Amino acid sequence: MAEYKVPVRDIEFAFHDVLDLTAHYQQLPGAEEVDRDFIGAVMTEAAKFSEDVLAPLNQSGDQQGCQWNDTVVTTPDGFKDAYQQFVDNGWPALAQDVEKGGQGLPMSLQMSVYEMLISANLAWGLYPTITWGAVTTIEAHGTDEQKRLFLPEMIAGRWTGTMCLTESHCGSDLGLLRTKAEPNADGSYNITGNKIFISSGEHDMADNIVHVTLARLPDAPAGTKGISLFLVPKFHINGDGSIGERNSVSCGSIEHKMGIHGNATCVINFDNAKGYLIGPENRGLNCMFTFINESRVDVCLQAHGQIERSYQGALSYARERLQMKAIPRVDKEKPADPIIAHPEIRRLLLTQRSFSEGARLMAYDLARLVDLVRSGSEEEKHQAEAALGFLTPIAKGFITEAAIEATSHGVQVYGGHGFIQEWGMEQLSRDVRITAIYEGTTAIQGLDLITRKILADDQVQYQRYLTEIKQFCATNKAELDSLMDTYLQYLATWEQTTARVLEASLKDLNEANAAAVDFLMLSGYVVMGYYLVRAAVTAKANLADDNDGYYQSKMDNAVFFVSKIMPRIHGLQKQIEAGTECYMTLAGKDFDLASE
Incomplete structure (x- = not known):
C-alpha cells in the first residue's frame, strides 16, 4: 500500500491563506492566543x-x-x-x-x-x-x-x-x-x-x-x-x-x-x-440534532481523507508505472512511458486532486462556522447556525459522492493492481462507501436541502450565499477574467434550476424527492467551484513567490474543475427538468404495488 504523508503544505494553504483561520481566531473568544x-x-x-x-x-x-x-x-x-x-x-x-x-x-x-x-x-x-x-x-x-x-x-x-x-x-x-x-x-x-x-x-x-x-x-x-x-x-x-x-x-x-x-x-x-x-x-x-451538523462535517472529512490518500497513491504509481508510448515520448530510450504522461490518466488524477482541494476548503469553512456556533456572540451564533444548516447537506452529500468517484479513479489508475488487495486502492474504495449512507443518505441530504433549507427558509440562506458568491466574483473578476465568466454562467444555471425545482415542489412534493440527488449534486459542483476559484485568486496573489509551481497548481485546479467537471451541471439540469414521470408512471408492472 502506498505510504501516506500528511499534506501539510496543502492544509496550511487552506487553513491560513484561503480561509485565514488565524485571523478568525483573533476574533473568537478564548482563541485569541492561537x-x-x-x-x-x-x-x-x-x-x-x-x-x-x-x-x-x-x-x-x-x-x-x-x-x-x-x-x-x-x-x-x-x-x-x-x-x-x-x-x-x-x-x-x-x-x-x-x-x-x-x-x-x-x-x-x-x-x-x-x-x-x-x-x-x-x-x-x-x-x-x-x-x-x-x-x-x-x-x-x-x-x-x-x-x-x-x-x-x-x-x-x-x-x-x-x-x-x-x-x-x-x-x-x-x-x-x-x-x-x-x-x-x-x-x-x-x-x-x-x-x-x-x-x-x-x-x-x-x-x-x-x-x-x-x-x-x-x-x-x-x-x-x-x-x-x-x-x-x-x-x-x-x-x-x-x-x-x-x-x-x-x-x-x-x-x-x-x-x-x-x-x-x-x-x-x-x-x-x-x-x-x-x-x-x-x-x-x-x-x-444539537450535534448533527458537527457530525456531518466529520463525515465530510472522512470522505475527503480517502480522496486524499487515494490521490497520493495514484499519483505515485502513475509516475512510476511504464505503459504504452506517450505523445510526445517522455524517454525514447525506454520501451514505454510513465502513465502519467497520458491524457486519460491525467484526467483521473486531476479529478482526484481538485476534489481533494475543494473538499478540504468546504469542510474547513464549515468547521469555522462550528467555532462560531460554539463560541461566538449570540448574533454570530444565530448567523452561523443558519449558514451551517444550509451548507451542511450540500457538503455532506456532495463530498461523499465525490469521494466514491475519486477512490474509484484510484483503482482505475492502478489498473489490475488496483483490484488487488495488497496495493490498498480497493480498500479505500470500500471504506469510503459508507460515508454516503450514514448521517443521512445523499437523497435525504438533497431532500433536506430543497424542503427545509430553501423552501421552508423562504430562500433566505440560499439568497445570502448567492450574494456572497456574486460579490466575491465581482470584486476579483479582474484577477481571473475568463475563468470567472465561465463560473458565473454555471452560477446562473444554479439559480435557474433552483427556481424550477422550488416551483415544481410547491405543486407536488414528489418533484422534490425526484430531484433531490440531482439538485444536490448540481449545488455541490457550484459550491466546490466557488471554493476552488477562491483558492485560485489567493494563489495568483502569491505567484511572484512561486518557485516550485505550487501556486500555479492551485490555479490549475480551478481551471480544470470549471472547464472539465462543472459542465456536468448541464446534464443534471436536464435530468431535473424531466421531472417525476420516468419514475412514477413509466416503471411498468414490476413497480405496481396495487397488484400485491
Missing part, C-alpha cells in the same frame, strides 16, 4: 502520530478486522495501543471545555487534526469521533450531575461514546423506532430494545462505553414527537464517578460489512438496562 506557530506545532505532532502510528495499521486492520466472541469485541492488533497513545498525549481533549478537562481549542483546529487521523486510518478514526458527538450532546442537554459523572472521563478519552439510533425495521425514519423506556422510582429508566449499525458500539480500547440512545416513554405520542434521549453506560457509575457493576447492555454481534473492518459496527441489545433521560421528554430528536 497563532500560526501554535497551530503549526499542533499539526506537526498530529502528522507524526498519523503517519507513524495510524497509517501502518490501516491495511492490517482491514485484513484482520474486529472479532466478536460471546458479546466481547476485540479490535485489530495495534488499535488499542494506538488509542492509548492518543489518550496519553491528550488528543481527545483538544477542543473540549477547559472546566471539564479539555484544552479549549477551536473545533476547526481539531478538524484539521482529524483530517490527518482519518486519512491515515478511517476505521480507527471513527472511535474517538463518535465520542465527540456524544460529549457535545451531554454538554448541551445533560444535567449538572450527568455532566459531572460522565464528561471528564469521556473528554479524557478513557471512556468512549456512541449514538444508538437505528433499529432493524427503521433506518433514517426514526419515527418508527420501538425501543422502550420504563421509568423507575429513583428517576432512572429501564431501557429495552435492539439497535443496529452502531459504530464503535463495543470494543476493548476504553474502560467504559456510554450509549446515547433514543427510546419511547410509556404513552408517548406516535412518530418522531414521541422519542426521548437517554444515557445508558456499559458499566454503572458510582456516585464518586468510579465504575460500578456491568449494566444489562451487550453486543449481540458485529456486522460483516463492505469496509471499515477495523471499526466495530455492532448490534446493541438493551435488556432492562438502566438509563438516564437527557433533555425534555419526547424531545429526543431535537436534542440529537
Whole structure:
C-alpha cells in the first residue's frame, strides 16, 4: 500500500491563506492566543502520530478486522495501543471545555487534526469521533450531575461514546423506532430494545462505553414527537464517578460489512438496562440534532481523507508505472512511458486532486462556522447556525459522492493492481462507501436541502450565499477574467434550476424527492467551484513567490474543475427538468404495488 504523508503544505494553504483561520481566531473568544506557530506545532505532532502510528495499521486492520466472541469485541492488533497513545498525549481533549478537562481549542483546529487521523486510518478514526458527538450532546442537554459523572472521563478519552439510533425495521425514519423506556422510582429508566449499525458500539480500547440512545416513554405520542434521549453506560457509575457493576447492555454481534473492518459496527441489545433521560421528554430528536451538523462535517472529512490518500497513491504509481508510448515520448530510450504522461490518466488524477482541494476548503469553512456556533456572540451564533444548516447537506452529500468517484479513479489508475488487495486502492474504495449512507443518505441530504433549507427558509440562506458568491466574483473578476465568466454562467444555471425545482415542489412534493440527488449534486459542483476559484485568486496573489509551481497548481485546479467537471451541471439540469414521470408512471408492472 502506498505510504501516506500528511499534506501539510496543502492544509496550511487552506487553513491560513484561503480561509485565514488565524485571523478568525483573533476574533473568537478564548482563541485569541492561537497563532500560526501554535497551530503549526499542533499539526506537526498530529502528522507524526498519523503517519507513524495510524497509517501502518490501516491495511492490517482491514485484513484482520474486529472479532466478536460471546458479546466481547476485540479490535485489530495495534488499535488499542494506538488509542492509548492518543489518550496519553491528550488528543481527545483538544477542543473540549477547559472546566471539564479539555484544552479549549477551536473545533476547526481539531478538524484539521482529524483530517490527518482519518486519512491515515478511517476505521480507527471513527472511535474517538463518535465520542465527540456524544460529549457535545451531554454538554448541551445533560444535567449538572450527568455532566459531572460522565464528561471528564469521556473528554479524557478513557471512556468512549456512541449514538444508538437505528433499529432493524427503521433506518433514517426514526419515527418508527420501538425501543422502550420504563421509568423507575429513583428517576432512572429501564431501557429495552435492539439497535443496529452502531459504530464503535463495543470494543476493548476504553474502560467504559456510554450509549446515547433514543427510546419511547410509556404513552408517548406516535412518530418522531414521541422519542426521548437517554444515557445508558456499559458499566454503572458510582456516585464518586468510579465504575460500578456491568449494566444489562451487550453486543449481540458485529456486522460483516463492505469496509471499515477495523471499526466495530455492532448490534446493541438493551435488556432492562438502566438509563438516564437527557433533555425534555419526547424531545429526543431535537436534542440529537444539537450535534448533527458537527457530525456531518466529520463525515465530510472522512470522505475527503480517502480522496486524499487515494490521490497520493495514484499519483505515485502513475509516475512510476511504464505503459504504452506517450505523445510526445517522455524517454525514447525506454520501451514505454510513465502513465502519467497520458491524457486519460491525467484526467483521473486531476479529478482526484481538485476534489481533494475543494473538499478540504468546504469542510474547513464549515468547521469555522462550528467555532462560531460554539463560541461566538449570540448574533454570530444565530448567523452561523443558519449558514451551517444550509451548507451542511450540500457538503455532506456532495463530498461523499465525490469521494466514491475519486477512490474509484484510484483503482482505475492502478489498473489490475488496483483490484488487488495488497496495493490498498480497493480498500479505500470500500471504506469510503459508507460515508454516503450514514448521517443521512445523499437523497435525504438533497431532500433536506430543497424542503427545509430553501423552501421552508423562504430562500433566505440560499439568497445570502448567492450574494456572497456574486460579490466575491465581482470584486476579483479582474484577477481571473475568463475563468470567472465561465463560473458565473454555471452560477446562473444554479439559480435557474433552483427556481424550477422550488416551483415544481410547491405543486407536488414528489418533484422534490425526484430531484433531490440531482439538485444536490448540481449545488455541490457550484459550491466546490466557488471554493476552488477562491483558492485560485489567493494563489495568483502569491505567484511572484512561486518557485516550485505550487501556486500555479492551485490555479490549475480551478481551471480544470470549471472547464472539465462543472459542465456536468448541464446534464443534471436536464435530468431535473424531466421531472417525476420516468419514475412514477413509466416503471411498468414490476413497480405496481396495487397488484400485491
